[in-house]
Amino acid sequence: MTKLTDTQTLILTRASARPGNLALPLPEGLHGAAAKMAVGRMIKLGWLEEVESNLRRKQPLWRETGDGHGTTLIATDAGLDAIGIDPVVVRTMAALRDAKPEAIAAAQRPGTKQAQLIAMLERPEGATIAEIAEATGWKHHSIRGAISGALKNKLGLNVTSEKVKDRARVYSLKSG
Known part of the structure; x- marks a missing residue:
């Protein structure tokens, strides 16, 4: 496996957080040769990957190809995988969020407690605070803070809760 440089890691991480995995603009100070x-x-x-730029959507240009056309750069699934971001998760998070594309990269690094929390909330039966605490080792107030701050406010996810008979309050992640 090829080891990534700091520049490569930065380019791919920023691309993973942008709509369509756009790799442009490149980091400040990286230009020319x-x-x-x-x-x-x-x-x-x-x-x-170099793809045709959609000038109507004002996508940034990597290079001009003539006749008012140009190309832009996007991170591929292999590129996202190289920095440890599951491309399927990026697409899922993009479909769930209403806004805030810059948060996707941090949202789902595989194996994190936040990723575990999201997976538990995506289950059909949802999860209670006690179940999440047992799985993650977090305190109850930390779980509520993560749901409110990280998931709802930062990522814009639609987390719902409801009181279920014979079970504590159940939290679920709903699409849309």
Whole structure:
């Protein structure tokens, strides 16, 4: 497996947080021959892909191809995988969120307690605070804070709760 440089990691992480996994704009200070070399290597490794830019949506241009056309750069599934982000999770989170695309990258690093919390809330039966505490080792107030702050406010997810007979309050993650 190829080890990523700091620049490659930064480009891919930022791309994972943008709509459509756009890799542009590149990090500040990366331009000219250095940018061309870094991007060329990432394309060769299959981490970035050059695609036609949608000028009507004002997508940033990587290079012009003539006649008012140009290309932009997007992170590929292999690129997201290289930084430890599951591409399926990125697409799922993008479908669930109403806004805040910059939060996707941090939202679902595999194996984190936040990822575990989201998985528990996505189950058909949802999860209670006690169940989440047992699975994550978090205190009850930390769980409520994560649901309110990280999931609802930061990520814009639709977390609902309801009192279920013979069970404590159940929290669920609903799409839409």
